Amino acid sequence: xxxxxxxxxxxxxxxxxxxxxxxxxxxxxxxxxxxxxxxxxxxxxxxxxxxxxxxxxxxxxxxxxxxxxxxxxxxxxxxxxxxxxxxxxxxxxxxxxxxxxxxxxxxxxxxxxxxxxxxxxxxxxxxxxxxxxxxxxxxxxxxxxxxxxxxxxxxxxxxxxxxxxxxxxxxxxxxxxxxxxxxxxxxxxxxxxxxxxxxxxxxxxxxxxxxxxxxxxxxxxxxxxxxxxxxxxxxxxxxxxxxxxxxxxxxxxxxxxxxxxxxxxxxxxxxxxxxxxxxxxxxxxxxxxxxxxxxxxxxxxxxxxxxxxxxxxxxxxxxxxxxxxxxxxxxxxxxxxxxxxxxxxxxxxxxxxxxxxxxxxxxxxxxxxxxxxxxxxxxxxxxxxxxxxxxxxxxxxxxxxxxxxxxxxxxxxxxxxxxxxxxxxxxxxxxxxxxxxxxxxxxxxxxxxxxxxxxxxxxxxxxxxxxxxxxxxxxxxxxxxxx
Ligand SMILES: NC(=O)C1=CN([C@@H]2O[C@H](COP(=O)(O)OP(=O)(O)OC[C@H]3O[C@@H](n4cnc5c(N)ncnc54)[C@H](O)[C@@H]3O)[C@@H](O)[C@H]2O)[C@@H](O)CC1
Ligand SMILES: [K+]
Numbered sequence: 117x118x119x120x121x122x123x124x125x126x127x128x129x130x131x132x133x134x135x136x137x138x139x140x141x142x143x144x145x146x147x148x149x150x151x152x153x154x155x156x157x158x159x160x161x162x163x164x165x166x167x168x169x170x171x172x173x174x175x176x177x178x179x180x181x182x183x184x185x186x187x188x189x190x191x192x193x194x195x196x197x198x199x200x201x202x203x204x205x206x207x208x209x210x211x212x213x214x215x216x217x218x219x220x221x222x223x224x225x226x227x228x229x230x231x232x233x234x235x236x237x238x239x240x241x242x243x244x245x246x247x248x249x250x251x252x253x254x255x256x257x258x259x260x261x262x263x264x265x266x267x268x269x270x271x272x273x274x275x276x277x278x279x280x281x282x283x284x285x286x287x288x289x290x291x292x293x294x295x296x297x298x299x300x301x302x303x304x305x306x307x308x309x310x311x312x313x314x315x316x317x318x319x320x321x322x323x324x325x326x327x328x329x330x331x332x333x334x335x336x337x338x339x340x341x342x343x344x345x346x347x348x349x350x351x352x353x354x355x356x357x358x359x360x361x362x363x364x365x366x367x368x369x370x371x372x373x374x375x376x377x378x379x380x381x382x383x384x385x386x387x388x389x390x391x392x393x394x395x396x397x398x399x400x401x402x403x404x405x406x407x408x409x410x411x412x413x414x415x416x417x418x419x420x421x422x423x424x425x426x427x428x429x430x431x432x433x434x435x436x437x438x439x440x441x442x443x444x445x446x447x448x449x450x451x452x453x454x455x456x457x458x459x460x461x462x463x464x465x466x467x468x469x470x471x472x473x474x475x476x477x478x479x480x481x482x483x484x485x486x487x488x489x490x491x492x493x494x495x496x497x498x499x500x501x502x503x504x505x506x507x508x509x510x511x512x513x514x515x516x517x518x519x520x521x522x523x524x525x526x527x528x529x530x531x532x533x534x535x536x537x538x539x540x541x542x543x544x545x546x547x548x549x550x551x552x553x554x555x556x557x558x559x560x561x562x563x564x565x566x567x568x569x570x571x572x573x574x575x576x577x578x579x580x581x582x583x584x585x586x587x588x589x590x591x592x593x594x595x596x597x598x599x
Contacts (some may be wrong), residue, residue, distance in 0.1 A: 119322035120292035123236035129318035147181030149311030162190030172199025179232025180206030235264035241278030274301030290315030329597030348377025349549035352414035356387030363422025369584035370542025406431035418545035420449020504554035526566025530573035535580025
């Protein structure tokens, strides 16, 4: 499990650790780690041009001391002092090692640019001249290494309010910051290298966590010798309509590949015909009425993909949500519950899987605001609605009250195509039916869906059905990662 922390959590741990160490020791550890990564990136250090962007706080101090180390190895190090003040001892150390203070535009010609403008002490959008320097670094040809977090990214949330450094590599001190795992911050952090400064024992419970392949493998249900199709978990799928038959086919496909012992599909005539034709494995019930009375026992439901939002669909949603098993609500199901929030008042667990637009209707927040602060809004929705939230998008986030939010790190931009969400719903539903909690089912499904997307795309466009087909291969991939 990769864990990440807010700026306040890091600060608290740093204080506790610092109290036990000689003054300046932590910054020397940080600078040593940072300089080592930079030296690796440069290959040969001697004679290379390194520019330090130095802000007024300790983030700038880290950069200066790393610059000192590189200067001692023969690099031509120049510091751009951006703040109203500068870490004095760090600057002295750099100058003693042969580094210089830059007096002109040096960023453009640098082989390597170290961004020490701001770290966890930043507040709000980058001010000038920091914002301009960030843009110069982004336009330069040299590799950009961010110290702790790319300047302009809020370390605690991943928010970017104005200009931000776009790093090739981020060397983060002591522990991951939440903002390095959540977009838009994650998107500009590049490769993240963790520099161990001894913070581990002082860290509190994490703010967010990201599952690894090994974690997912450990959570996935496996059939034993005693298993039969009923005991492995039966999933009900209430999806599709005469207009949207494909959503039903894709959700059932995701569910069958997700390991459910059996999938029961219930729907209207057109999607029933399609599901029957595509998936002889599914047990299909044609609904004359919006009722699930004759569908048979299931351990979980997927409700909503392509279902429509008419009175018939509303009635079916009400029946499904009136059961005592976990329900995953997606797509049209989310529209129905946003119009009739009372539907979500039930004792059994609910997992909702909105994208930002769907979530905006559910909690009355602006879509752009949700995109900019995904974690915050997913948490808010989980608390307000009393459900588990899987917020889809550039970084998929899973939030449930009282637990660290989970951030998904797998995926490919090729997944942004019609129908992949239906596959995800089927897959997550199958995991629910097999007994995983909403929290684990959502985070494992997001992880596997991302891996399956990567396998299906392999650098080229994919169709949603390919993602469903690739789910078993994704499961094998995580099993191999665990070995
Ligand atoms: N204290 C220590 O011993 C250690 C500190 N570390 C480093 O220290 C950093 C934290 O240092 P600080 O607490 O001094 O804070 P920062 O250096 O992150 O930033 C604070 C400074 O930036 C200015 N600032 C804040 N927001 C700004 C904005 N939007 N635009 C322009 N300027 C802005 C503030 O006025 C202040 O002078 C960490 O990110 C890490 O890089 C780590 O190396 C671990 C050890
Ligand atoms: K920085």
